[in-house]
Amino acid sequence: xxxxxxxxxxxxxALGGVGAIFGLIxxxxxxxxxxxxxxxxxKVRAACAGANCGACGYPGCDGFAAAVVAGTAPVNGCTAxxxxxANAIAEIMGVTAEASEPKVARLLCQGxxxxxxxxxxxxxxxxxxxxxxxVGGPKMCSYSCVGLGDCMDVxxxxxxxxxxxxxxxxxxxxxxxxxxxKTCPRHAIAVVPKDATVLVRCQxxxxxxxxxxxxMKACIACKRCEKTCQYDAIHxxxxxxxxxxxxxTRCGECAKVCxxxxxxxxxxxxxxxx
Amino acid sequence: xxxxxxxxxxxxxGLHQGKPLxxxxxxxxxxxxxxxxxxxxxxxxxxxxxxxxxxxxxxxGQVIAEGVGPRGVPVHASVSGTVKEVGNVQQLxxxxxxxxxxENDFQDEWVELKGLGNVETCDPAAILPAxxxxxxxxxxxxxxxxxxxxxVPPDKKVDxxxxxxxxxxxxxxxxxxxxxxxxxxxxxxxxxAMRAANVETGYIAIEDNKRDAIAxxxxxxxxxxxxxxxALRAKYPQGAEKQIIKAITGREVPSGKLPADAGxxxxxxxxxxxxxxxxxxxxxxxxxITTVTGRVREPSNxxxxxxxxxxxxxGACGGYTVEEPGKIISGGTMTGIAAPSETVSxxxxxxxxxxxxxxxxxxxxxxxxxxxxxxVEVCPMHLNPFKLKNLCDMNDLxxxxxxxxxxxxxxxxxxxxxxxxxxxxxxxxxAREQIIAQQKKGV
Numbered sequence: 001x002x003x004x005x006x007x008x009x010x011x012x013x014a015l016g017g018v019g020a021i022f023g024l025i026x027x028x029x030x031x032x033x034x035x036x037x038x039x040x041x042x043k044v045r046a047a048c049a050g051a052n053c054g055a056c057g058y059p060g061c062d063g064f065a066a067a068v069v070a071g072t073a074p075v076n077g078c079t080a081x082x083x084x085x086a087n088a089i090a091e092i093m094g095v096t097a098e099a100s101e102p103k104v105a106r107l108l109c110q111g112x113x114x115x116x117x118x119x120x121x122x123x124x125x126x127x128x129x130x131x132x133x134x135v136g137g138p139k140m141c142s143y144s145c146v147g148l149g150d151c152m153d154v155x156x157x158x159x160x161x162x163x164x165x166x167x168x169x170x171x172x173x174x175x176x177x178x179x180x181x182k183t184c185p186r187h188a189i190a191v192v193p194k195d196a197t198v199l200v201r202c203q204x205x206x207x208x209x210x211x212x213x214x215x216m217k218a219c220i221a222c223k224r225c226e227k228t229c230q231y232d233a234i235h236x237x238x239x240x241x242x243x244x245x246x247x248x249t250r251c252g253e254c255a256k257v258c259x260x261x262x263x264x265x266x267x268x269x270x271x272x273x274x
Numbered sequence: 275x276x277x278x279x280x281x282x283x284x285x286x287x288g289l290h291q292g293k294p295l296x297x298x299x300x301x302x303x304x305x306x307x308x309x310x311x312x313x314x315x316x317x318x319x320x321x322x323x324x325x326x327x328x329x330x331x332x333x334x335g336q337v338i339a340e341g342v343g344p345r346g347v348p349v350h351a352s353v354s355g356t357v358k359e360v361g362n363v364q365q366l367x368x369x370x371x372x373x374x375x376x377e378n379d380f381q382d383e384w385v386e387l388k389g390l391g392n393v394e395t396c397d398p399a400a401i402l403p404a405x406x407x408x409x410x411x412x413x414x415x416x417x418x419x420x421x422x423x424x425x426v427p428p429d430k431k432v433d434x435x436x437x438x439x440x441x442x443x444x445x446x447x448x449x450x451x452x453x454x455x456x457x458x459x460x461x462x463x464x465x466x467a468m469r470a471a472n473v474e475t476g477y478i479a480i481e482d483n484k485r486d487a488i489a490x491x492x493x494x495x496x497x498x499x500x501x502x503x504x505a506l507r508a509k510y511p512q513g514a515e516k517q518i519i520k521a522i523t524g525r526e527v528p529s530g531k532l533p534a535d536a537g538x539x540x541x542x543x544x545x546x547x548x549x550x551x552x553x554x555x556x557x558x559x560x561x562x563i564t565t566v567t568g569r570v571r572e573p574s575n576x577x578x579x580x581x582x583x584x585x586x587x588x589g590a591c592g593g594y595t596v597e598e599p600g601k602i603i604s605g606g607t608m609t610g611i612a613a614p615s616e617t618v619s620x621x622x623x624x625x626x627x628x629x630x631x632x633x634x635x636x637x638x639x640x641x642x643x644x645x646x647x648x649x650v651e652v653c654p655m656h657l658n659p660f661k662l663k664n665l666c667d668m669n670d671l672x673x674x675x676x677x678x679x680x681x682x683x684x685x686x687x688x689x690x691x692x693x694x695x696x697x698x699x700x701x702x703x704x705a706r707e708q709i710i711a712q713q714k715k716g717v
Contacts (some may be wrong), residue, residue: 050611108391119614119615120612120614120615122638123636123637124697124700125697125701125703127704129704129707129708129711130700130704130707133366133368133707134367134368134611134612135364135366135367135611135612135613135614135618136364136367136368136369136370136614137368142364142368142369142370144667146506153669154669185711224367
């Protein structure tokens with residue numbers, strides 16, 4: 001059987017012709033119905049962290065990029081991207097980004113199993129929100145980390161794990177997007193400057209007696225830290241101490257005098273910055 | 275033919291329903307040595323403010339905390355004795371509740387009471403203040419202030435008062451025994467509520483598995499103006515507000531609206547009996563019937579003072595039959611809340627205390643949905659529980675709201691019927707709490 005080349009040619013011509021006609025139509029349509037898009041939106045979108053985490057408050061990175069170009073969102077609004085992204089976006093927009101210090105999410109609680117007493121054994125639906133509504137939560141302290149992992153579920157960066165009944169943060173993975181802070185029903189997570197290494201890890205507002213019964217590492221508002229601090233950086237209010245990171249010099253003296261061990265110095269050694 | 279609604283489940287007799295344990299046990303009064311009275315037993319208003327202090331001697335029925343705002347209700351001393359402590363105690367809420375602990379001197383010395391007399395002849399305008407002064411809030415479980423429920427806003431037209439004696443909840447017999455032993459009070463309470471709300475029609479709805487209660491109430495209601503007794507089919511959740519309105523009047527409460535929008539007011543029979551006491555004698559709400567049942571030596575229906583500690587109530591029933599109870603549930607097993615310890619108090623809304631053994635209390639493991647749609651069949655609100663559960667697990671709250679998650683009444687019929695033992699109701703409840711939290715934050 002011989003191949004009739006003419007048939008091959010017909011097929012090629014027909015397909016090629018149809019392709020050319022549709023290509024032409026598409027090309028005309030592309031020119032005629034072109035949607036005017038600010039090219040900066042595309043650039044800003046490309047500069048974003050791209051996780052669609054929603055921490056900026058807009059529906060994903062596309063929404064944020066559009067809002068930045070429209071002028072309704074700040075150029076450093078992408079918390080997940082940090083300073084690098086902020087600078088890149090600022091360059092695209094032709095402004096200078098305010099210097100944003102690197103931040104990180106930290107848990108203001110040390111109530112792991114064996115430290116915080118258990119009020120009851122919770123075997124219901126795995127949700128901190130749910131458990132914290134049930135009779136004050138599974139731990140005796142009603143300000144503690146519930147430890148069922150609502151923050152872990154919302155973290156897009158795999159930075160949170162639940163270990164020993166408490167959330168553990170991976171500093172290297174955390175981009176300080178703040179989703180965990182927003183989700184935590186106990187408000188036990190805070191996004192703080194990365195260099196704020198001295199932190200009060202307790203927010204128990206109960207009286208000292210109740211707090212002591214609930215947790216071995218609960219703040220009892222004894223004010224020894226407040227008296228020790230030479231820089232007026234630590235104050236007791238609402239039944240627990242908190243540190244003003246702007247004034248704090250990270251000297252770590254408060255951690256040394258705390259009788260309950262609820263002030264921690266991250267990285268172990270206290271370092272004098274001042 | 276007994277009336278009913280579409281959907282619902284039939285908890286099996288025996289352990290699943292648990293009613294036979296106590297349905298023929300007469301009500302026994304029990305008074306404990308101390309009572310710890312929470313001040314936030316009602317909803318829709320802030321906790322009442324204490325007006326007594328440590329060391330004060332109080333008489334029975336004396337106001338120990340004043341209601342706050344127009345919806346607030348006062349709290350009364352349920353025993354005579356000395357105030358031992360005014361402070362926060364962990365009850366069943368997310369945070370500690372303000373409580374007043376009173377040591378009983380067993381004198382039962384009452385304050386002077388002043389009633390309005392006969393419910394048929396008293397001034398209708400005086401009924402609501404009397405109800406508020408008696409500190410009455412819904413005794414079926416929610417604790418909504420009764421005087422507020424009965425004061426119908428002028429833009430709504432209410433023509434029916436329904437007394438809910440369905441008691442579809444498992445294990446509990448408190449309302450059943452109340453209707454058997456005090457039918458007169460229930461009917462008087464209904465008449466008082468009808469006159470206060472200026473309504474001509476009143477129904478007392480009872481499930482058809484309580485024939486004796488239907489007979490007793492019918493006898494007491496004979497010849498009373500506008501009072502009808504209705505038999506409802508024994509089914510869960512027959513006693514839910516929207517379902518009982520649908521079964522009796524055929525009306526549906528619009529989505530997101532209140533029963534008053536369907537022209538109805540629904541009250542528990544226990545509340546009605548308390549209203550009768552408040553109107554006739556001026557007696558405040560200081561005691562209620564509570565079924566203490568499950569793994570206790572003598573399951574009973576107890577007449578308990580408000581504020582009785584669970585441990586005392588369980589002790590009055592001979593203690594546990596198991597070494598270590600698995601769960602102690604405040605309320606019935608379908609909608610009740612597991613108590614963390616025996617130290618919580620009986621409130622105005624505690625219809626029962628159910629003790630479960632550890633085996634009974636073990637949570638079942640979830641397995642995948644098999645799309646059998648039994649949850650859809652039983653849902654009394656005609657929702658799509660399996661779909662809602664999937665949306666909740668994906669944390670898609672917007673889609674869940676579009677699928678009417680806020681119309682769910684949390685009856686847990688879907689979880690009960692699910693052959694895969696999926697935790698449908700838990701997921702939905704969790705998502706609803708998140709939605710409510712978001713709405714509060716204004717997101």
